[in-house]
Amino acid sequence: MDSFFTVSKLFWFFARPDHLLVWMLLLGLFSLWVGWKRFGGVLLGCNLILFLLFMLMPLGDALLMPLEKRFPQPQQLTNVQGIVVLGGGELAEESEFWGQPQVNQAGERLMMIPMLARQFPNAKIVFTGGSGSALRPEFRGGDVAAGYLQSLGLSDRVMIERNSRNTYENAVYTLDELGGVPEGNWLLVTSAFHMPRSIGVFRRQGWGITAYPVDYRALSANGARLDPSLWENLRDTETALREWVGLVAYYLSGKTSQLFPAPLPSESAATVTP
Numbered sequence: 001m002d003s004f005f006t007v008s009k010l011f012w013f014f015a016r017p018d019h020l021l022v023w024m025l026l027l028g029l030f031s032l033w034v035g036w037k038r039f040g041g042v043l044l045g046c047n048l049i050l051f052l053l054f055m056l057m058p059l060g061d062a063l064l065m066p067l068e069k070r071f072p073q074p075q076q077l078t079n080v081q082g083i084v085v086l087g088g089g090e091l092a093e094e095s096e097f098w099g100q101p102q103v104n105q106a107g108e109r110l111m112m113i114p115m116l117a118r119q120f121p122n123a124k125i126v127f128t129g130g131s132g133s134a135l136r137p138e139f140r141g142g143d144v145a146a147g148y149l150q151s152l153g154l155s156d157r158v159m160i161e162r163n164s165r166n167t168y169e170n171a172v173y174t175l176d177e178l179g180g181v182p183e184g185n186w187l188l189v190t191s192a193f194h195m196p197r198s199i200g201v202f203r204r205q206g207w208g209i210t211a212y213p214v215d216y217r218a219l220s221a222n223g224a225r226l227d228p229s230l231w232e233n234l235r236d237t238e239t240a241l242r243e244w245v246g247l248v249a250y251y252l253s254g255k256t257s258q259l260f261p262a263p264l265p266s267e268s269a270a271t272v273t274p
Contacts, residue, residue: 004253005165009134015245017054017238021047051230060236061223067243068192068218071199071211071263080120081184084209085109086170086198087129088191092139101148106191108214110145114152116189116212123187126177128161128170137165167194167246168255171201181207191215193240197247200256211263 024047031040053059089106103110129141142162149155161177164170190198192213202209217236251259
């Protein structure tokens with residue numbers, strides 16, 4: 001488990017799209033410096049084209065849309081016994097620094113807890129999220145969630161799991177907290193793009209949990225629309241690419257039993273009720 005976490009962090013440091021653009025730039029400049037003018041020129045030209053494309057168009061939409069459409073919003077849920085909310089929307093270090101809960105673009109995961117607590121007043125709720133950082137593991141999402149829920153008067157309602165570092169550990173440590181796979185209908189709340197891998201991990205642990213996706217990001221099927229924003233477009237591409245790589249890595253390492261998990265026939269039902 002430790003080696004998987006470390007290797008995944010090292011791999012992504014080199015493979016993430018924004019870093020790859022920097023590596024291309026450095027290699028192109030080095031090639032020109034050592035006299036490989038043709039190769040260096042081609043590399044720098046490709047690098048510039050990619051920068052321009054990312055600056056003008058949300059290319060990440062083409063990778064995000066299949067992920068976000070994979071598990072639709074549940075249409076009929078009866079007798080909900082519990083809810084698992086995956087961390088990932090908390091800015092733990094910033095929250096500690098400023099003394100109040102801070103969230104990122106995936107903050108809807110945490111924000112759904114009060115609404116779901118009211119909608120399903122008898123359901124158990126578990127928030128699972130520690131630190132995904134290899135450099136600052138002392139700052140944990142579970143601590144941010146605990147402070148936020150305490151301010152809402154929900155601290156007694158929600159069980160906090162604060163040691164998990166990735167999706168696999170989310171599932172394993174949550175089951176440890178619950179003493180095994182619980183009975184009844186349970187919902188899994190996470191970002192829509194992250195839902196296929198999350199469902200695959202929980203199913204691998206023998207838990208047929210129901211997807212409740214939030215935090216949608218894609219606005220087109222192919223990203224071929226004008227939306228100038230280099231940083232945001234690169235961010236969405238990185239998010240989507242990391243998720244696709246994660247699906248493959250989790251499948252090959254045995255953490256999921258399907259490469260691209262899909263809804264089961266029994267999950268295509270009709271209205272959400274407590």
